[in-house]
Amino acid sequence: MGETVLKDIKDALMKGDRAGVVAFTKCALEQGMAVKDILDKGLIAGMEIIGNKFKCNEIFIPEVLISAKAMHAGMAILEPQFISCGIKPAGKVVIGTVKGDLHDIGKNIVSMMFKGACFEVADLGIDVPVEKFVDAAKKGGIDVIAMSSLLTTSMNSMKETIKALERSGIRDKVKIMVGGAPVTQDFANSIGADAYAKDAATAVDKAKEMLKR
Template identity: 50%
Template sequence: MPDVTIASIFQAVVDGNTRGTLEGIEQALEQGLTAEAILSQGLIAAMREVGRLFEEGEYFVPEMLVAARAMQAGLNRLRPLLVAQGIQPLGKVVLGTVKGDLHDIGKNLVGMMLEGAGFEVIDLGTDVSPEKFLAAIEEHQPHLLGMSALLTTTMSNMKLTLEILERAQVRERVRVMIGGAPVTEGFARQIGADGYAPDASRAVALAKHLLSTFTEPS
């Protein structure tokens, strides 16, 4: 039964079972399920469940990482089919760890969780200068910009990046979310960011909320 196959994909992702995820996807495709159905009912639903388990204290960062990797393997398998079907992502996000900071585990997890929720993610990596963030916004025209910092000494580069976006007159075109161990809601407000998320699960919820603040052209 197709829904049994979808359930097996869902469970494989929740369990962080990459091989099981890929095998389930192949079975589902053989049964005639669409890539869109597999994505929404299998992968995205599973990552929603992983986020719930994390928020309830049943899952921790290692479990989230292995689940996100299983999801990403499945997404890589489906992506050409989704493109061929003309399936549009939920929204587009540019991510990066700010200049002077080489930490990427949290940022990578946020990126994988966002992909698992249906966003297109452009990951600029670590040690990203304000100018590189600006260039990426101008090139990719994202809805959201996500900046991460793990060092108190590099947090100031979040503020500097926002100032450069203002000067380049692109700040109004993108919603900015920030995160990282030393970052707080108060700091986000202080520098003029649109939101702060303390972990990857809540980053997804924040991204969806910020996306909803865009108004469609009339």
């Protein structure tokens, strides 16, 4: 039963059937399925197949966009399920997709997981210029700056942001975390980031670990 609804979510997402994604996601919740399974084995699994088809030129940008919109609609159903917090936030995170990059699905999942783990999250959105991250850090009260990049061509903006924070004398006041499909631990080390995480759940674990120290 559970596996069927996950497949329904995946199939609807691949068809770009937004209403279907919403209906099957609600149905999975009603069946008592774990939110993480719905996200990982339904929505993200569907998006992975879309990614492979896009890579092989079996589908093109319009189809990817329609599926991305269906994905967002499914995530909106799941988001309230993640948030069950007490009063004291675990920390404050500023998150954004770096300059030149419009991909936001992964960033939104990371943001959702942070909120679910009781972090306060300020989302700067997509195509975020270096100065916007620096301004956010200058305001103070921020524990982690989290940057997402899905394009090899936009990754350099992460390095630029770290350099700009150094020039502003506030680099040591915040922890910097980077992620996104082309980002690796080696790349994170090479630009002087404090942490890299391959997925949203690990991002939360690493942030908690960093803030403990």
